Amino acid sequence: MRELPVLGSLKELVDPLLSWLPIWLHSLLWAILVLLLCFALLLVTVRYVLPWLAEHLREPLGVAVEGAAALLLLPEYLATLVLRRRRVTIPNAVYTYDEAIIGLARAGRWISERTLATLGRSNKLPRPAVAMLLVVLALLWNSSYCNGLGKSCRMPVSQWYGQVQTAMAPERSAKLKPCPTKKGSKKKGRCASADD
Numbered sequence: 001m002r003e004l005p006v007l008g009s010l011k012e013l014v015d016p017l018l019s020w021l022p023i024w025l026h027s028l029l030w031a032i033l034v035l036l037l038c039f040a041l042l043l044v045t046v047r048y049v050l051p052w053l054a055e056h057l058r059e060p061l062g063v064a065v066e067g068a069a070a071l072l073l074l075p076e077y078l079a080t081l082v083l084r085r086r087r088v089t090i091p092n093a094v095y096t097y098d099e100a101i102i103g104l105a106r107a108g109r110w111i112s113e114r115t116l117a118t119l120g121r122s123n124k125l126p127r128p129a130v131a132m133l134l135v136v137l138a139l140l141w142n143s144s145y146c147n148g149l150g151k152s153c154r155m156p157v158s159q160w161y162g163q164v165q166t167a168m169a170p171e172r173s174a175k176l177k178p179c180p181t182k183k184g185s186k187k188k189g190r191c192a193s194a195d196d
Contacts, residue, residue, distance in 0.1 A: 057116060
């Protein structure tokens with residue numbers, strides 16, 4: 001497995017046990033095993049890791065938001081200090097900048113608190129919802145599998161589907177013949193034979 005070395009090592013352990021099975025069934029059982037492991041990992045993450053992170057990140061995230069706001073207010077503070085020493089009227093733009101930064105800091109604090117509160121409640125997420133999240137993640141992985149690998153790469157689901165089709169209907173694939181194509185068309189396919 002190209003992306004996850006841990007799964008590659010597990011596959012090396014499991015392959016000898018499944019080697020006597022047809023390739024499509026071997027692939028199916030491997031996919032089920034990986035999905036079950038991913039489901040267990042995702043369930044532990046949702047039930048325990050995210051609530052723990054939410055609890056322990058609340059204070060540091062608040063400090064980070066306030067620190068960022070303080071750094072952004074530093075130019076306004078210095079400009080105000082210089083203008084007051086020179087006894088110059090402070091322009092409204094300086095106050096507008098100050099209010100905008102304070103508004104952004106409040107919004108950042110509000111968003112971080114709501115996000116962490118949601119993560120803190122993730123342990124109440126039902127198992128079917130976790131399973132749906134796993135399906136979404138698996139589909140995203142499948143669709144991005146061939147990114148940057150060229151046109152010869154086939155997505156894992158299409159590889160498995162092709163193996164199942166070949167294993168389930170070897171006589172049907174032997175009866176298929178090339179489809180007639182229109183003049184100038186580069187598209188080639190397989191058509192059913194006349195006796196279908």
